[in-house]
Amino acid sequence: MSQDQLGDLSGFSMLELFRMEADSQTHILTDGLLALERRAGDAGAIEAMMRAAHSIKGAAAIVGLQVVVQLAHGMEDAFVAAQHGRLKLTPERVDVLLSGVDLIVQVSRLDDASAEGWLAANGGQIKQTLSAIEGIAELPELPALPPLPSSPATAATGPAAAPASGTGSSLPPDILAALAGEMQAELAGEAANVAPETSEAAPATPRASAAAPAKAAQNFDRLLSLASESRINAHQMHPFIGALQRFKRNQSNLFAAVEQLHEAISRSGDPGLMEKSLLALQKTQPLKQFVLEHMADMEAYERRLLAVSQGMVDEVLALRMRPFRDGIHAFPRMVRDLARSLGKEAQLVIEGEETLVDRDILAKIESPLNHMLRNALDHGMEGPYERLDAGKPAMGTIRMEARHRAGMLSIEISDDGRGVDLEKIRQSVVQRKMASPAMAAALSGGELLEFLFLPAFSLKEKANELSGRGVGLDIVHETIRQQNGTVRLESEPGRGFRALITLPLTQSIVRALVITIQGEAYAIPIVKVESVLRVPQAAIHTLENKQFFELKGEHLGLVSAAQVLELGSTEASGDDLPVVVIGRGKQSYALVVDAIRGEQSLAVQAIDPIFGKMRDISAAALLDDGEPVLILDVPDLLLSIDKLLHEGSLQQLAQSQLAERRRVKRILVVDDSLTVREMERKLLLGRGFEVDVAIDGIDGWNVVRSGEYDLVITDVDMPRMDGIELVTLIKKDLHLHKLPVMIVSYKDRQEDRARGLSAGADYYLTKGSFHDETLLDAVADLIGDARL
Incomplete structure (x- = not known):
């Protein structure tokens, strides 16, 4: 390979x-040692x-790093x-060799100014590592696993229950704490620089100025912007060609008219007109011919332009x-390393x-994946x-x-461990008062696993360096969500756990799905869209001032997108409402x-940082026709x-249309008799009215809120809730206070009449004094005829 191919x-x-060569060769050493151990x-x-090892030794000799020369030579x-065949690379010996690899990495990252001081400060650790590598053949090998204990009880007190430090691992005692600190720093978004073999942090790798990656990112964003603008310009050729197509049709009609005119003049026999029409x-x-040829050229040009512009976008993306x-x-x-520090045996298989x-x-999912692996271990x-x-192999597999x-990136992490105890989650949910015992008992396995994503939800009874500290799957879930992704958990007790x-x-x-709200274009990432449909207004119901419709047997709430984005109220028009369903499970809504x-x-x-984080908006873009979209x-x-929802201020979307369609007035009769x-x-x-009935005040209150009525007729003395209480609730309700209410009672006492009218009743009629026409006349006084 030439120097030009390798780069200058x-x-x-x-x-x-x-440093470049050491970085590459130490990866080979690490991968090889792990493969050889398996x-x-x-x-x-x-x-x-x-x-x-030979390459590292030669390169280190050239730059005068004798410590690395000795390490590589011993390895x-x-x-x-x-x-x-003279040396068997047992896990204990692999530990020693890996510590040598770590030390080579640390030394390779030293700069000239700090190298001498760091080597002097860590001389003891370096000498210990060199001695361990030189005497690696003398390192005792742990015996094979003894026969299985006769019962689980004895197994709990046998060698498997020994502390992690008794596994023979040569890792420093503080490795577990260091790993836990690294995990929490990573999950918190901090830059953790944990030195694996010494408590004194090695100097950071000399890097280019922080401005260089930032400038490279800006250059990429600019390049992508130019490529996407090129694609937009290419798409804008399409309406132009469409206009030319219409011009061609109009021109054809004009030519046909000229031919018809020439034929008519020819039949007239006028030589002068015939000559002029023939010339035309x-x-x-x-x-x-000119239009036909150039139309074909324009269409071919459009195809080439679209192909080139799309190719530019694809190539720019490939750089990322x-x-x-x-x-x-x-x-x-x-x-x-972590498995050995925990007294376990595990390997990671990557596909x-x-x-x-x-x-x-x-870069952003590295920490969540890291935590999922630690969690599995x-x-x-x-x-x-x-x-x-x-009945499983001693070594576990992740x-x-x-x-x-x-069209998406799918990452699956699975292990063959014990899985998650769903009953333990159920008990924890009840203990934390997140659900009643009856509700918790009805939860499915998938619903129980969702609780693991809640902040500070841990099944660990005691916190250790890795678990039980409230740094858990909630941060994993949040990080994935911020990348417009999803994570789903599955568990099979005794068989393993899986994260998708x-x-x-x-x-x-x-x-993205492009929609129109109040005349403006908006976009929703397609991965966040559950479904798109048109909802007939006849299918919309109202309950407790909230509107919903049924989808696959579930009630789905209707919400005005214009109201959520504070763009004003929306007047629904037409028989069907265009709806986009977003969210998952119980937190699903239908955006109108x-x-x-x-x-x-x-x-x-990206939106300019000067605007800060805009509520409900994540970014901007340009549509294919050049129109901006949020x-x-x-x-x-x-x-x-x-x-x-909590404020109770959702707009009623289909109320006016339902009222227009309904031509017959509805009355609710509430009486226990x-x-x-x-x-x-x-x-x-x-008399032509639509009539519904309710058996008492509670039933009447539920019914009147779920439908649209023109009048309520209620008794006074009823079980559970009497008529006076019902009238009081109706008149205090924000949406029902204008609804006429008539009280019909056997009691003709002045105090009852006063109580009813004071509560807000519009009419008080005694059952002992009314006959058919009396009731109907009273109804007519309040709401008029049955027909609107």
């Missing part, structure tokens, strides 16, 4: 070149590690011995993509390492004796698989919009809808 390295110092006698892995000797006809021919392995290369080592992911998404993975007792599926994460392939281009435009791929443009933040929308109810109902039906 002349600007780098020898120490920088050594597959003893892997000749290919040993050969690769021998070459890596090379160990690999040669292993290759010839001849001049139309080149015009017709990185293999999945770039974000998770340290995970196998982390799993192996789909070459799957391409947006570099920003890859600490909570789910059993000790070796417990696994053998359950699998991480990444793939593209349906779905993310966009990139945040730079988003597939003006129109559904369709799906588009949008190049996301991309809605669905989690924010759900919070805004909840706020409106079956005879009286039926008599009043028949009288009113005979």
